[in-house]
Amino acid sequence: MAQRKGCLIGCGVALVLGVGVLVAVVFGMGKVLDMADKSMVDPTVYEGVKTGDPESEVRAKLPSGESFVKSALKEGGPVEPDGSSCSWYISGGDTEMGEETVLRFCFKDGKLAEKVRYPMK
Template structure:
């Protein structure tokens, strides 16, 4: 009788842990897809916006860019223009030489001051 009770408890614990693992995996995949939605830009959008365009018009074409990978995208890029606010994204295009491309948009005084692209480090 005691062995049976111990087996049931062990199976119950394993079931709860398994369900928890599945929920965590599902949550992780959801977070990854959410990050991709917020941090990827089509190269056509990058090519279409020009320096001097109104910041509001450019930002309307871009996703929010707020994700946990933002700090990693900053690495390896050119210096940010003085007094500007920049946003970093990953190009949704094909990787070049096996590296993803970072697209950076910098705004100053309500205008697109600079755009840059460079390989992700």
């Protein structure tokens, strides 16, 4: 009887741990999809905007960019123009030499002041 009770307890613990792992995987997948939705830009959008375009028009074509990878995207890029406000995104296109491409859009005085493409470090 005691042996059977121990087996049931072991199976119960394994079931709880299995459910916990499943929940963690689903939560992790949700975070990855959320990050992709908020920080990925199609390369045609990058090519379609030009410096001098109104900030409101450019931002209307971009996702929010607010995700937990924002600080990682900033690393390794060129210096931001003085007095500008920049947003960083991951290119939705093919990777270059196995690295993700970062797209940075900088705005100043209500216009797109600079757009830069560089490999993620």
